[in-house]
Amino acid sequence: MEINQLLDYQWSSMMPEFTILLTAVALSLVDLFMPKKRNRSVIIWFALSGIAVAIVFLIFQFDDGVVTILNQTYRLDSFAKAFKLLMLIGTGLVLLLGIKTNDLDEVKGEYPYLLLTGLLGGMMMASSADLITLFVGLELLSLSSYILVGIRKKNKLANEAAFKYIVNGGIATAITLFGMSYLFGLTGETNIYEIQALMGSDIVTENRYIAVFAFLMIFVGLAFKITAAPFHMWAPDVYQGAETPITAYLSVVSKIAGFAIMLRLIMVPFVFAPGTGKVITPDGVSYETLLVSVRPYLVLLAVLTILIGNLIALKQVNAKRLFAYSSIAHAGYLLVPLAALSELVFDAVWFYLAAYLLMNLGAFAVIDALGEENNEVTVASFAGLFKRSPYVTIAMTIYLLSLAGIPLTAGFIGKFEIFMSALGTEPKRFILALTMLAGTVLSYIYYFGLFVQMYFRKAEVKTPVLASNRLVAVLTITAAGTVLLGIFPSIALTFIHDHFQFLEIFNP
């Protein structure tokens, strides 16, 4: 490659990534050379400012068209920008939440910059147009997450969680890679837009079962990442074992990245691929598209995820496990627009993820606050919370209402769009809608069960929850955001519409 060509690339389109990369590298050096006794909390603020700068760069890119660099392997389109925005905000909130002070001795400074490298991986997943770079991004996020989960190296649960996570995650990425290899074998290309173009060729049509197989392999591998049933088993243990802010990171940022890569990998290479079923048209026999052929599996997966997540959540005592299953259920809701192959898929998934980011992070922030006084936060730890800390309780109430999909919260608007995506396609997906109905009503039971604890039960301790300034900041931002997006959803809806043309994803 000529040096001139290299310099000609529009490198500015990678500015947010460079910022994060530089911050992570700089922080690791600072951490290395800082005297051992010094308080490490300055690193967190440094990381936060890095994220703020990255967000500013991202905002300046909003109205650029599609930019591709590095031989079309890296791609900045609306889809990438929209998902990167969510991941940056999510990571920023997790950093703001910080880690418990009494664990800092053990944890040292690697916590913030591992979050950043994970974020970098997630951003690459959102922005790549090549199987290789997509996979590198996926691995970067995964490896950072494995370390983060096991970061408390003297804690038994954390070690167990990290081990489970690395084994399960390793298998999942291997399966994805296996599926990708079939794509490469069929088309001889790694660029997903080239693959898309070649998918209509005769050789693929002849071997269309292999394309379906490749799809299913990739999908199964990614289903691990987004905790879709029946590939969700790792989530509760990992969520429970990890430090609460890291659990929040896994359940929000990692899941957003998972949906980003899933949407791109499903929508781009496979959108014109031939499926298995034959369609008889006046012009002769042709094949239905691959996405139509595999739709029953997608529907099945969504239905299973919703039902399993909600049903098992009913019986949970540990708060983190409860929210692990609840987040499995939410992954199921997010699969609905995909399974319905609705034209709303990008808007619905993006909005729901935005809502989910706020409400789920908020809920984990409250669990984290309760973790200061309890070794294990159970449902009963919420008892009498209203009497102890009314403001924390009101914030938690907002998150729970939003998670349950009660109107005037962001979660409701998101769920409304998802219902629309299931019922707005022809033929109407009543199965999906009714499953969501069942799931939502089941979720009422455990979300409102927390209300019972917070408002009806008496607390054993009378003192208020230890609320640091940073916790208050996180709670305020997420609660206000949840309500604001619930009452004025047009803020987000017109914003994504003015700045993001999701259909760019299909244009090579």
Added chain:
Amino acid sequence: MGGILTILILSPLLGVIVLSLMPANHSSVKMIGVFGTVLPLIVTIGVFSLYDRTLSGIQFMESYQWFELMTAISPNEPYPVTYDLGITGLSLLFLMLSALITFLASLAALRIQEGVKGFYMLFLLLEFGILGVFSSENLFLFFLFFEVTLVAMFLLIGKWGGFEREKAAFSFLVYNGIGSILLLIVIIVLFVEFRTMNISELTSLLQESASYEFLSGNTRMWLFLLLLLGFGTKLPIVPLHTWMVRVHIEAPIAVVMIHAGVLLKIGAYGLIRFGAGFFPEQLKETAVILAILGVINLLYGAFIALVQTELRAVLAYSSISHMGIVIIGVASFNTAGLQGAVFQTISHGLIAALLFLLVGVIVDRFQTTKLADLGGVASQTPLFAGFFLAAGLASLGLPGMSGFISEFLAFLGLFEAMPVIGSVGVIGLILTAVYMLRAVLAVTFGERKPQFDKQKDLSAVELVSSAILLSLIIWIGVYPAVLSNTLQMARTLGIGG
């Protein structure tokens, strides 16, 4: 008068705000709570007096764009979500009923001792939801306010209820949650087909024959059945009634007054406004089944009420029985029947509120509602006994009281449409007399238990509240035109007529 409905809906929230700023043990918390319900009552009376009975259609319309949902594929065809308020004669009657009963219930709630501030805040939030439900001219708003009542009721039952309050609260939550999400599915199907959630627009769109291209008769039948199931849970239609009995027995008295008096009526309102308004053809097709369901409700409720040993359970099953008459009226689908159904909801709202007001007095004075433990209170508390007897008589449909008019109209409608089913249903009316008198007599007459000596009769507040309700019941019974004059609009909505 633009914006008066918004003012009406928001008016209870003023009380919530004031209360939230007060210390919990402040002496005037209760007073603020009660005043919080007076304000909406005044606004409702204002709306009532400004309402023009000679006009047909929707009045006090307010319509604003709220937000738009857009798809990436076709960004130029947005799905607009609007904020529409407006009332018809039908909703006006329900608004009056709600504001009045909420006010009286807030007086009955003065007996609450613990967590008064929280109670009144949720109570006013509940009123916000109820007023919103009846003022919405838009299905999105209707659903929104409906869910507000759900959350408020859950907390009210679960915190201030009786021994099994949490079970009752969850039972309420699950049944009504299912009902409301079924409704949401119907709303969304209509929304994606017609790109509007405005109720009157949908009513006229659905009645154009061209709209069948969008929504086949088969789909309509499904949607109608979903609506029936959704509102049937609320009403409730047997066998979806178990939650409602629990709520009647466990919830605090003031909340039961609202629940029996107003909330159950949302089911009837929805069935008439949406079931009959959107899908008249489907309603006609299923009329016989609906009528049979109504008669089952009527008889089942009455028979079970006959053997209950607990006064609140008697009244709960009596509510089920009375809601059967509403279903019968809707099923007959003619002017008399529909009018009967509306009359019955209003009338039962008033009667149930009065009965539970008096049950509240019993609980306060005698600490029990078991029929076996009560008795002979007439000699000690004659005023109470008199009102209780009057309420019982109203409930069993004594001529000259509102219950008679509504039952008469509903059965008139039914006999016109389905005489055979009607004649079976009439048995229910006899049973009503039996179980009602059995319960009333067990409380008021018989041997007086010694521990009930020296109990105070109705206090001034209780007396005035009961008198207001009873006089309304008699007024409607003697001069039913007070309702039908306002209601005329129901017919111009395209139902019956």
